[in-house]
């Protein structure tokens with residue numbers, strides 16, 4: 001991806017990812033595939049970088065499977081409705097997608113499963129940010145807050161996720177800031193009060209059996225990491241768990 005122009009870079013990613021997921025997988029199963037064309041396709045785990053990449057990645061996944069249920073691990077909603085009032089935009093100018101609004105566009109493009117079958121997990125932010133909540137339900141999400149884990153445990157979080165996504169094909173998008181910044185500090189918009197890596201592991205274990213058709217881990221900023229590469233270790237291990245989830249469950253109807 002070019003570092004000269006982020007719009008071009010996102011297109012490059014979109015085309016490269018589509019090229020990959022359109023292929024036939026090496027592994028197939030003696031059952032009916034979830035994919036619209038009835039074939040088995042590779043499943044991709046993408047590592048980033050700015051969270052905006054989820055939009056072009058979802059375009060690829062939706063082309064193969066149709067709209068998918070998204071499990072979005074993040075401390076922020078990322079469904080913000082772009083407003084011409086909040087930027088240097090000229091009247092009629094197209095507002096660029098950002099790492100806080102890509103789900104708004106994904107919904108508009110019909111990439112997300114209908115009937116609020118998508119869920120944010122680990123949400124928390126400053127108490128004065130309720131404004132961002134206004135638009136979230138209409139974009140198609142249900143919200144699970146980070147602090148819920150104190151009351152319902154990891155089992156309660158898992159139960160809610162499974163209830164929301166049902167039997168749909170699932171895409172997992174994980175912003176590393178869902179983890180507490182004490183454990184994963186190297187990210188652009190850290191928020192206190194996040195999950196521990198232990199809780200995260202438990203939640204992933206609880207998702208076994210979901211039909212995960214793609215995933216990403218984003219907002220890891222290696223330049224901010226400690227010499228011990230704490231954040232990158234967390235991201236790498238979560239990635240391993242995501243791959244295990246995919247490998248364990250065939251993408252069959």
Ligand SMILES: [Mn+2]
Nearest residue numbers: 051074078175
């Ligand atoms: Mn995010």
